[in-house]
Amino acid sequence: MMALATSLLWASSVSAEDQPARQEPSREDTEVSPEEKAETLPGEGLDTQTEPSQRGGLSNIALVNRSEENVITQASDAFGTSVGDETIGLYSGGNVRGFSAFAAQNVRIEGLYFDNQGPLSDAVRAGSTIQVGISALGYPFPAPTGIVDFSLRRSADKPVVSARTGFGDFFAPFATVDAALPLTGNLDLNVGAGMEEFVYPDGADFWFVRYGGVMRWRPAEGVELTGFFSRYDYFDEETIPVIFTAGAFLPKRIARNQFFGQDWADWAGHSQNFGGMAKVTSGAWRIGLGLFSSRFTIDQFGANFFANTQADGSADRQVLLGADQVSQSYSGELLVERDFIEGPRRHRLLASARFRRVDDDLGGFAFRGLGPGMIGVADPVAEPGVTFGALTRDQIRQETGALGYEMKWQGLGEINLGVQKTGYRKEVRAPGLAPTANEDSPILWNASAAITAIEGLAIYAATTRGLEESGTAPAFATNANLTLPALRTRQVEGGVRWTLAKDMKLIAGLFDVRRPYFELDSDNTFRVLGDVKHQGAEISLTAKPVPGLNLVAGAVLMRPRVTGEAVDLGRLGERPxxxxxxxxxxxxxxxxxxxxxxxxxxxxxxxxxxxxxIDNTLFIPERAIVDLGARYRFKMGRTPAVLRVQVANLTNVFGWNVTGGGGFQFIASRRINMSLSADF
Structure with missing residues (x-):
């Protein structure tokens, strides 16, 4: 789950390859940063293709009643599903087979391309799924690091107002109100607003407000027009310090839930997304058009670091300060599909045109040393006076044209082919330096096939080539927050999906994903140091073995390895x-x-x-985290309500996470979440 939303710490706490999108904080937390697929198997019938108006917005996620949300019962596999503010699964947008779909900009809104600079608020986002492996079979133009597909909220026949209140991690209060309003027979409106405190594992906290709405209009049969606006504002956000040890040892164990950074080194800003979609189905034709704007700002930035930390916890305290960081993008896609039916075969032709325009104003940071200190010990000092430098402007321009072909043969199987031609240009204008630019215009392709001649069993194989973003350099690098170049990636995979019974489905696959490897070099610059390949197996089992019991289980057995000159010379270890x-x-x-x-x-x-x-002289030990929860459904008069209680990290396991560049942050301690939801 992406629950701890190191979300707003994307620049200062994780490697660019592992960065989740800057997500709205969630009250859920597990050790994996894990985000519906059609239930029918490929080739089981001529109606197995998900329509563009449904893709990414399937009804078992886009619920109207908040009290009915349950991510376990609504998940169709173990790879990654988000419903409301709860997420389960092996993968998330920040971690798909070890890579980040968010950093790679492999994001969709209900099947249409979306360049995601800042998160969608829960006011408009019903949930999301990870399209990877066989779940991506038949998905237009898949990507090597998977695709995150968001669903927006929908309304039903009757108006519903959902109110939720309670407390999240470490008794942080929240309250939200969402309304699903059918205004007329063909016009719906969803609106929502909320306010929440969020508390990090070390006691750092902040407040944010979120608000937004989704309007859907169906002026004629087969036509749906959707518009949405989403925003959240965060302020006074203290951030978890990052600890860098002086040698190959973990930091000493320290007390959690006690903030030991500087409370004036905080964050403030907003995330704003808006856009519109038009989806038309007319006979054998389907057309989807989406236009989107995404903006993330950091009006005030502060990151706490403890450098040269010794075994006894003594360290050099440092802080990085900044202001007026802005990432703004415009993106969209026109997707046209046409079916031809020939006896038991359905042929589908696809054509797509995508674009994105990204403008980032980043950098200008001020770095200050605050003297010696101890990790885990609060020692406030006066805020130093700083003068920020000029910002660096990154501009990305990319256009992609694509053609695809799909053939489904009743009772036999299917094939899916795609080719894309993309033009990519990034220009960087740093203060005092001449502008630099890099361009690429590769031809990318994908091919997949599935055999479904045996009832209930699908055997598939696929390969994909991609050009993907690699995020930004972390805040402690000399090129902090610099937008990194796009990289060519490739993936080969294969596996099976087996429906053992009506309510039992097994998916198993093998994968091999490769791309250039970014990490800190000896001069503290974040750059390509070699190539990384992730080879492994993934397994998903969903079942209802007895009445009332839902099971979602998964496993990833992966062998991540780095290759290249730096490994051969001993500067890097083989394990990324x-x-x-x-x-x-x-x-x-x-x-x-x-x-x-x-x-x-x-x-x-x-x-x-x-x-x-990076030299593999230190490893973080294995660990297991247990969460236990309950729901109690009742009525307040005629109003359905649910009381939700969960204890996360039940056994209070202590452990460390490693950030980009080898910094450390501890995991959250045991905590209780409680909420009350009612649908009026």
């Missing part, structure tokens, strides 16, 4: 920094048939060891 080789995730939800007002849920997430230094 922070990559987890083994991940196991189990989710159970049980609703006793004799007492269906109550359900209990259990989550167990195991992660294997990971390299904590």
């Amino acid at each position: 920094l922070g990559r987890v080789g083994t991940t196991l995730d189990l989710r159970l939800d049980y609703q006793p048939p004799a007492f269906d007002a109550l359900s209990v849920d259990l989550g167990i997430n195991y992660t294997g060891g990971r390299a904590a230094r």
Whole structure:
């Protein structure tokens, strides 16, 4: 789950390859930074293709009633599903087979291309799925690092007002109101607003407000027009300090839930997204058009660091300050599809035109040393006076044209082919330096095939080539926040999907993903140091073994490796920094048939060891996190309501996460979340 939303710490706490999108903070937290697919198997029938008006917005995620949200019962596999503010699965947008779909800009809104600079608010976002492996089979123009597809909220036949209140991690309060309003027979409106405190594992906290709305108009049969506006504002955000040790050892264990940074080194800003979509179905033709704007600002920036940390916890305190950081993009896609039916075969032709325009104003930071200190010990000092430097302007311009062909053969299988021609240009204008630019215009392609001649069993294979963004350099690098160049990536995969029974589905696959490897060099510059390949197996099992019991289980067994001159010379180890080789995730939800007002849920997430230094002289040990929760459904008069309680990290496991460049932050301690939802 992406729950801890190191979301707003994207620049200062994670490697560019691991960065999640700057997500709205969530009250859920697990060790994996994990984000509906059609239930039918490829080739099972001529109606297996998800329509453009439904893709990414399937009804089992885009619920109207907030009290009915349950991510375990609504997940169709274990790879990554988000419903409301809860997320489960092996993967998330920031971690798909060890890479970041968000950093690569492999994001869609209901199937249409979206350049995501800042997160969509829960006021408009119903949920999301990770399109990877066989779930991406038949998905137009897949990407090597997977695709995150967001669903926007929808309305039903009757108006519903959903109110939620409670407290999240470490008793941080929140309150939200969402309304799903059918205004006329063909015009719907969803609006929402909320305010929440968010508390980080070390006691740092901040407040944010979120608000937005979605309007859908169906002026004629087969036509749907959608417009949305989403925003959240965050302010006075203290940030978790990053600890860098002086050698190949982990920081000493320190007390959690006690902030030990400088409270004036905080963040403030906003995330804003808006746009519109038009989807038309007329006979064998389907047309989708989306135009979007995404903006993320950091009006005030502050990051705390403890450098040269010794085994006893003594360290040099440092802070990085900045202001007026802005990332703004405009993007969109026109997708046209045409079907031809020939006996048992359905042929589909696809044509797509995409664009994005990105303008980033970043940098100008001021770095200050604050003297010696101890990790875990609060020692406030006066805020130093600083003068910020001029900002660096990054501009990205990219246009992509694509053609695709798909053929489904009833009772036999399907093939899917695609080719893309993209033009990419990035220009960087740094203060006092001549502008620099890099361009690329590759031809990219994808091919996949599935055999479904045996009822209930699909065997598939696929390969994909991509040109993907690699995020930004972390805040502690000499090129902090610099937008990194686009990289060519490639993936080969294959596997099976087996429906063992009506309510039991097994997916198993092998994958090989490769791309250039970014990390800090000896001069503290974040750059390509070699190539990285992630080879492994992934397994998903969803089942309802007995009445009332839903099971979602998954495993990733991966062998991440770095190759290149730096490894051959001994400057880098073979294990890439922070990559987890083994991940196991189990989710159970049980609703006793004799007492269906109550359900209990259990989550167990195991992660294997990971390299904590680029030379592989230090590893973070394996760990398992257990979450336990319950829902109680009742009525307040005629109003359905749900009381939700969850204990996260039940056994209070202590552990460290490694950030880009080899810094450390500890994981969250045991905590209780509680909410009350009612649908009026």
